[in-house]
Amino acid sequence: MRRLSHKLKARGQRLGFVPTMGALHEGHLSLIRQAAREADRVVVSIFVNPLQFGPQEDLAHYPRDLARDLERLAGEPVDAAYLPGAEVLYPDGFAARVTVAGLEAVLEGAQRPGHFAGVCTVVLKLLHAVAPDTLWLGQKDAQQCVVLERLVRDLDLPVKVRRGATVRESDGLAMSSRNAYLSAEERAQAPVLHQALARLAAAARAGERDAAALRQLAVRHIAGAPLARLESLDIVDARTLAPLERVAGEVLALVACRFGGARLIDNVQFRILRREGER
């Protein structure tokens, strides 16, 4: 991978990079197409990273179908698929850990200890191998975007980070490889997450500034779906991930919710302009 990257860059070609864990869906393809519009070459990696799964999580069952993934990539503007093995990325005695203190311990990180250290570590390794000009991330994993943007800045990595908007099914459910875990009944109820977040954002835009009230509005909507087991719903500053009492500035509302064996996440990000005299 490094040799290929060097060769392309020596020719002056700009590289866009989309890291994935496979089980590719329209969300990934959307990132790939955006990357292709801005770069001369696009590299996609497929690696189900054991380091970012907790011991009780779904590593063993995470959907894997490399043949189907490569088939999908063949129809897209992709120049190289980087498919490292775990034994290559994590040889015996592997011990390096990379993280972003603070940002990695809140929200998703509080519920999934070690998750973001696993993400940071593998993405840094992938960036060292691919050496892209631009790294493309999906807004669906909003905290991951914040963490990795900070990592790239803090470690002076010579790469630009771009976010692609969340791609949704026609009923609003965010595309996710984990949607494959949903039963038909769960699948029918899962759009409540996006609906609840959309209502929250609309109420904020309409003037409600109290985060607890906004949160309650969304929680109540999700409670209307009998199969939804809400894990968390947070309203935070989109850059620092600090909890907000009153919404203002760049706001991020994130939800994590179980439907049966599937743990789904979604988020909405919006800007609330501070009014004259408002704190």
Next chain:
Amino acid sequence: MRRLSHKLKARGQRLGFVPTMGALHEGHLSLIRQAAREADRVVVSIFVNPLQFGPQEDLAHYPRDLARDLERLAGEPVDAAYLPGAEVLYPDGFAARVTVAGLEAVLEGAQRPGHFAGVCTVVLKLLHAVAPDTLWLGQKDAQQCVVLERLVRDLDLPVKVRRGATVRESDGLAMSSRNAYLSAEERAQAPVLHQALARLAAAARAGERDAAALRQLAVRHIAGAPLARLESLDIVDARTLAPLERVAGEVLALVACRFGGARLIDNVQFRILRREGER
């Protein structure tokens, strides 16, 4: 720095890199000369890294004399001095942390919590900026060598790590910026550290395989210096840093000892071939 590095490498020149905290002495200059023999260009960084000092440590008093350092460099085969400011390397909100799990928590790391995470973090940043072909480290900081070699391997950094032998005063005291803290009397006694390690290695080569006995030999020698306050003396596997009960293979003996306000470290590394039938 990155622009300069790119320019030199685009011309096919190989870069050697010697990171330092300034207060340059013959040990640093020896690394620089070795780097120059193997590379086309040599970059030296000078940065007293706050991240690797504990709150009770000597960051504020660490010897700094940039003018004198640059004067010394002017007489050496150095092509560029990289002098980043702390506000550049660690801007507001800086939160990335890089470490090598396990290796960073033993020996020096046990006595200096967070020290090696600070070292790993800054060296990774320096490597991203300088992008050298070879990184030169001093054997005097043996654990630092092991930790950084592992970091480079684990993170797939495209750089070769080389160690330079410890440079010593004529009486055996290892060159160190912290020797400047020693009173005349302390300075006169400080060579016991090297003497003790040399005796330990000689006894091992002469057939003593019991690590406790070897350790006792060295501890007793250091106890002969009334101003020495021994902090630790460890005999470990040179690659894994695991403590040894019997010495065999590549062995590293490390000492940390206070003389007045100065905390000095030294080490000796030697190979003991396993004899037929020996475990």
